[in-house]
Amino acid sequence: MSLKSKTSDLKKRMQGALQGGGDKAIQKQVAMGKMTARERIIALLDKNSFHEYDLFVEHAGKDFNMDKKHLPGDGVITGIGTIWGHPICIYAQDFTVAGGSLGYMHAKKITKIMDHAMKLKVPIIGINDSGGARIQEGVNSLAGYGEIFYRNTQASGVIPQISVILGPCAGGAVYSPALTDFVFVVDKISKMFITGPEVIRTVLGEEITMEELGGAKVQAEKSGNAHFYAETEMEAIEQIKSLMSYIPWNNKKPATKFPKKPPVTKDYKIDEIFPTNPKQPYDVRNLIRSITDDSKFLEIHERWAANIVIGFGRMNGETVGFVANQPLVLAGVLDVDSSNKAGRFIRFCDSFNIPLVTMVDLPGYLPGVDQEHAGVIRHGAKVLYSYSEATVPKITVILRKAYGGGYIAMCSNHLRADFVFAWPTAEIAVMGPEGAANIIFRKEIKEADDPDTVRKQKIQEYKKKFANPYVAAAFGYVDAVIEPEETRKFVNHALEISKDKSEVRPEKKHGIPPF
Amino acid sequence: MKQPKYNKKLESINIDMTVYRTMLTQKYKERKAYKRPDPKQIKAFIPGTIRRVYVEEGQKVKKKERLLVLEAMKMRNYIRAPFDGTIKKIHVGISKPVYKDQLLIEFE
Numbered sequence: 001m002s003l004k005s006k007t008s009d010l011k012k013r014m015q016g017a018l019q020g021g022g023d024k025a026i027q028k029q030v031a032m033g034k035m036t037a038r039e040r041i042i043a044l045l046d047k048n049s050f051h052e053y054d055l056f057v058e059h060a061g062k063d064f065n066m067d068k069k070h071l072p073g074d075g076v077i078t079g080i081g082t083i084w085g086h087p088i089c090i091y092a093q094d095f096t097v098a099g100g101s102l103g104y105m106h107a108k109k110i111t112k113i114m115d116h117a118m119k120l121k122v123p124i125i126g127i128n129d130s131g132g133a134r135i136q137e138g139v140n141s142l143a144g145y146g147e148i149f150y151r152n153t154q155a156s157g158v159i160p161q162i163s164v165i166l167g168p169c170a171g172g173a174v175y176s177p178a179l180t181d182f183v184f185v186v187d188k189i190s191k192m193f194i195t196g197p198e199v200i201r202t203v204l205g206e207e208i209t210m211e212e213l214g215g216a217k218v219q220a221e222k223s224g225n226a227h228f229y230a231e232t233e234m235e236a237i238e239q240i241k242s243l244m245s246y247i248p249w250n251n252k253k254p255a256t257k258f259p260k261k262p263p264v265t266k267d268y269k270i271d272e273i274f275p276t277n278p279k280q281p282y283d284v285r286n287l288i289r290s291i292t293d294d295s296k297f298l299e300i301h302e303r304w305a306a307n308i309v310i311g312f313g314r315m316n317g318e319t320v321g322f323v324a325n326q327p328l329v330l331a332g333v334l335d336v337d338s339s340n341k342a343g344r345f346i347r348f349c350d351s352f353n354i355p356l357v358t359m360v361d362l363p364g365y366l367p368g369v370d371q372e373h374a375g376v377i378r379h380g381a382k383v384l385y386s387y388s389e390a391t392v393p394k395i396t397v398i399l400r401k402a403y404g405g406g407y408i409a410m411c412s413n414h415l416r417a418d419f420v421f422a423w424p425t426a427e428i429a430v431m432g433p434e435g436a437a438n439i440i441f442r443k444e445i446k447e448a449d450d451p452d453t454v455r456k457q458k459i460q461e462y463k464k465k466f467a468n469p470y471v472a473a474a475f476g477y478v479d480a481v482i483e484p485e486e487t488r489k490f491v492n493h494a495l496e497i498s499k500d501k502s503e504v505r506p507e508k509k510h511g512i513p514p515f
Numbered sequence: 516m517k518q519p520k521y522n523k524k525l526e527s528i529n530i531d532m533t534v535y536r537t538m539l540t541q542k543y544k545e546r547k548a549y550k551r552p553d554p555k556q557i558k559a560f561i562p563g564t565i566r567r568v569y570v571e572e573g574q575k576v577k578k579k580e581r582l583l584v585l586e587a588m589k590m591r592n593y594i595r596a597p598f599d600g601t602i603k604k605i606h607v608g609i610s611k612p613v614y615k616d617q618l619l620i621e622f623e
């Protein structure tokens with residue numbers, strides 16, 4: 001055969017494989033409001049950057065007449081392309097081929113591209129759209145999942161791992177997204193659960209739909225399993241691109257540096273955003289935007305545990321991770337969910353050398369039987385652990401309340417913040433004036449002729465003496481009390497001089513964070 | 516990026532005797548008040564199906580005596596009397612599915 005005919009044979013083979021599950025299956029996919037696996041990859045990656053590998057992989061099923069079936073690409077597309085000009089490894093499960101079910105070779109393709117990502121030290125993005133394990137392939141399907149989970153764990157903290165759930169992702173399959181750093185879901189399309197509605201109905205007699213059990217909203221608002229929620233697939237793709245602009249490609253490389261830009265101060269005026277009365281709420285995200293480059297801030301876990309805010313912004317062109325109490329929601333208390341949310345984010349930033357800026361304004365921990373019984377002790381400890389463990393530059397700005405255990409947890413000097421700045425409105429104290437005065441002066445208040453007046457007096461007395469940043473500053477727990485308008489200047493300076501910060505930790509295999 | 520849809524209404528929350536104005540989350544609003552368990556009430560520790568009822572209302576039973584079989588996740592669990600006592604009311608029947616924490620039997 002001539003080269004020409006060999007080439008045309010190749011082209012024919014490729015064309016067959018590129019059709020995936022064929023027209024009918026593709027029509028079904030479209031009818032569900034979903035893009036095809038290949039369309040998704042192309043929409044996400046830079047134009048013409050996708051190089052597909054393992055197109056001709058055949059499945060390995062032998063039983064149940066599977067040997068007579070041909071599954072193009074074995075239901076998953078893998079390859080390498082670029083985002084913002086930088087290479088990434090990607091795989092997308094193809095629901096049009098055997099429901100995107102995971103068999104031995106399907107998993108092999110995924111683990112192969114994951115191994116590439118680790119060798120090349122580039123992020124891995126997995127697009128999940130699969131009915132689950134290919135039952136016909138039995139234990140080999142399970143082996144496939146196990147191999148993926150193992151690699152997810154090895155890659156954790158080395159390369160960013162991103163999971164996009166664009167279809168069902170059920171049973172064991174959900175543990176790969178769970179092990180990765182960021183999970184994206186899309187309304188009405190994403191479905192994640194360990195045991196589905198069918199099992200719940202037969203075993204427990206409870207009726208629930210897939211959407212109610214593990215739809216996008218549930219995972220983004222209730223469980224916190226998903227970090228980003230989008231209304232459409234295209235919106236999710238834009239969110240991924242935005243995230244990729246902030247994070248480094250691996251744990252040895254800094255994130256892309258952008259040109260410095262001042263914040264849009266006319267839209268984010270601190271004196272308009274910020275009430276000095278510590279009992280009044282405000283949206284702390286506006287304060288973050290008042291200091292970040294171009295007032296941009298990419299929020300993570302926007303819909304879950306909104307009493308703490310986490311996300312990325314840029315300061316002088318470089319990525320910074322922000323953690324801030326949100327007085328607008330539950331007065332900004334720490335609780336089980338917000339501790340989990342912040343703790344994990346701090347560890348991501350530390351793993352990938354992203355400096356942390358913490359903005360503090362919290363009354364303490366959320367009281368309640370439900371919280372105590374849910375293990376708020378253990379979960380709350382994750383924040384302490386993550387901050388204490390982190391060796392990236394840590395800069396803390398205390399805005400108003402920093403009471404009790406909450407003060408310690410929010411990257412205080414004692415957990416080795418490199419710089420603690422406090423606004424003149426800061427109140428660093430063991431608890432709020434009302435609570436403290438009632439305890440300290442209990443006897444005097446009780447024995448007074450007019451307890452209410454004495455109580456008020458004592459509260460005022462306590463407020464005057466302790467509800468300020470100067471007691472903490474007198475002990476050196478605050479490095480500088482600063483004017484709010486100077487925050488960007490001070491934070492930028494602190495970041496600038498912390499560039500070569502190095503801190504040695506005791507040698508160990510790994511610590512034991514309070515999971 | 517869209518702003519999240521918070522319940523715009525500000526409410527109050529008391530933390531350490533100080534009342535703060537803030538928004539409350541759905542989860543916070545839906546939290547259940549703690550109720551001290553009544554030892555006289557036997558509740559399902561797991562959702563499942565009642566397979567056998569060993570006792571009758573008014574019957575005297577000794578501690579650890581079998582009361583019910585609660586089948587759950589293909590396992591048969593004996594529900595036994597927590598103390599010597601008299602059965603006041605049986606709230607379940609054979610083959611009936613029960614949900615978690617459902618009242619099964621009351622003691623006098």
